[in-house]
Amino acid sequence: VRPLVLATDGRAVEILDQARLPHEVARVRLESLEQVANAIRTMQVRGAPLIGITAAHGLALALRADPTDAGLEHATATLAATRPTAVNLRWALDRMTAAVRPVPAAERAALAMAEAGRMAEEEVAACRAIGDAGLAVLRALAASRPGRPLDVLTHCNAGWLATLEYGTALAPVYRAREVGVDVHVWVDETRPRGQGWLTAWELGQAGVPHTVVADTAAGWLFREGLVDVVLVGADRVARNGDVCNKVGTSLVALAAREAGVPFYAAAPASSVDWAAADGSAIPIEQRDATELTCIRGRGADGRMVQLRVAPPEVAVMNPAFDVTPAALLAGIVTERGVARASAGGLRTLFPERFAP
Numbered sequence: 001v002r003p004l005v006l007a008t009d010g011r012a013v014e015i016l017d018q019a020r021l022p023h024e025v026a027r028v029r030l031e032s033l034e035q036v037a038n039a040i041r042t043m044q045v046r047g048a049p050l051i052g053i054t055a056a057h058g059l060a061l062a063l064r065a066d067p068t069d070a071g072l073e074h075a076t077a078t079l080a081a082t083r084p085t086a087v088n089l090r091w092a093l094d095r096m097t098a099a100v101r102p103v104p105a106a107e108r109a110a111l112a113m114a115e116a117g118r119m120a121e122e123e124v125a126a127c128r129a130i131g132d133a134g135l136a137v138l139r140a141l142a143a144s145r146p147g148r149p150l151d152v153l154t155h156c157n158a159g160w161l162a163t164l165e166y167g168t169a170l171a172p173v174y175r176a177r178e179v180g181v182d183v184h185v186w187v188d189e190t191r192p193r194g195q196g197w198l199t200a201w202e203l204g205q206a207g208v209p210h211t212v213v214a215d216t217a218a219g220w221l222f223r224e225g226l227v228d229v230v231l232v233g234a235d236r237v238a239r240n241g242d243v244c245n246k247v248g249t250s251l252v253a254l255a256a257r258e259a260g261v262p263f264y265a266a267a268p269a270s271s272v273d274w275a276a277a278d279g280s281a282i283p284i285e286q287r288d289a290t291e292l293t294c295i296r297g298r299g300a301d302g303r304m305v306q307l308r309v310a311p312p313e314v315a316v317m318n319p320a321f322d323v324t325p326a327a328l329l330a331g332i333v334t335e336r337g338v339a340r341a342s343a344g345g346l347r348t349l350f351p352e353r354f355a356p
């Protein structure tokens with residue numbers, strides 16, 4: 001089942017509440033613009049491609065209530081303000097606006113829902129194609145290390161929870177499983193929000209061998225020769241191949257370079273900001289300090305608890321993303337194949353985006 005589906009009555013979407021995973025598998029019905037915006041803001045839905053698809057459906061639901069130009073503008077502004085970094089949000093809202101604006105108000109809601117559904121299916125196809133392109137990379141590496149599983153390290157969650165199916169960074173892993181290439185995944189815990197636990201939950205469901213490690217263990221793993229390749233997702237890729245992803249990604253890339261381990265990002269075209277010349281143009285989300293000062297989990301009695309780990313008065317900064325310079329990447333796995341992480345590399349695969 002996908003982390004977002006259209007409700008059977010067509011009047012809402014149902015999401016898998018990722019704020020409650022991996023402790024509880026709960027579906028939530030979202031009927032209004034405000035509910036969808038809140039779900040994105042509070043990370044009940046998260047991951048760049050899923051944020052985009054959720055926003056597209058949110059806009060369609062908003063147009064049911066108010067299909068006027070003013071309604072359209074209010075809805076796009078509300079959704080655009082939810083999270084700043086994943087460019088898929090803007091991509092989705094721009095595409096939806098271009099589709100609905102030219103038609104009469106009375107026809108907008110139905111058209112918008114159809115367009116959101118098309119975008120969802122296109123993202124699924126893109127993830128599947130990323131899986132095939134990445135599989136070729138994994139196969140080549142596995143052939144050079146016969147007789148043992150291929151060790152992949154990932155950071156954050158870039159699986160089907162963050163997209164709709166397959167994922168981006170995890171798509172090659174799932175495809176490898178499907179075709180019988182032995183893989184084992186090292187899963188970074190990904191403090192402060194712990195998206196690594198979502199990855200572990202996903203991989204567990206699919207029966208993919210995996211081991212969770214503290215984010216700070218990556219350097220040791222590389223030194224011990226325990227990692228063959230790093231695969232991460234992306235929230236926004238700049239035109240020059242700089243990759244913005246969950247905070248901590250750039251440290252993994254630096255350590256991988258030092259150890260000679262290839263580092264790939266996987267992302268669909270919807271995650272590329274063709275207007276961003278380089279990573280310095282990408283806004284980095286600053287999130288609430290409590291994500292750092294407190295930890296949340298299941299208590300011994302089975303109930304969810306929040307514990308403060310910080311002293312009462314402490315200065316905290318919580319940037320949610322960082323930028324990995326293109327030079328540290330072995331490539332960017334896209335739905336059109338593996339691009340060199342550079343403007344030239346992206347131009348080869350997406351020439352239409354560089355047309356004058």
Ligand code: MRU
Pocket residue numbers: 046047048049086155156157158159162163167168169195232233234235245246320
């Ligand atoms: O803050 P999040 O959980 O939305 O961040 C998600 C990530 O950083 C993912 O790695 C990225 O979106 C790729 S999703 C396929």
